[in-house]
Amino acid sequence: MNSRPFALDLEGAFRVGQLIRLEPRTYGIEAKMQFQARRDRMHPVFVTLELHFAPGMIETFLTQLPGILEETRRTDGFVAISAHRHHEDADRLILSEQWHSALAYQTYLQARIDSGLFTDLAKLLVAEPRIGIWQPAHLTVTPPVD
Secondary structure (H helix, E strand, O other), X not given: OOOOOOOXXXXXXXXXXXXXXXXXXXXXXXXXXXOOOHHHHHOOEEEEXXXXXXXOOHHHHHHHHHHHHHXXXXXXXXXXXXXXXXXXXXXEEEEEEEEOOHHHHHHHHXXXXXXXXXXXXXXXXXXXXXXXXXXXXXXXXXXXXX
């Protein structure tokens, strides 16, 4: 019998040999990232958190989001975050986050899990949260300058 209310679907764009693992804890989930080399911990990362809410529940979350993000703003390693609602399914939301390093995000994520935020969030969702962790591909395209 699974005592966890949900599990995070955590995927990452890391080099071969790096592990991202979720393990059960007494009150939620412990997210552990293990890396082959210490230098990999200091690369900037882009994180996506995809949430699919039960009908009508997204509004409850959106009213709480400013307070949640205020705490996020004060977290070491945080760079930026934005929220985007799906254009066809208004019950789907994605948070796009930038962090100085995967280690900074891991530390933040663990604190959020330990605080019970994801346990409370699971009550509003119809699917498990999905987290993607991305490293820069060192390609940026901008409009031409006139």
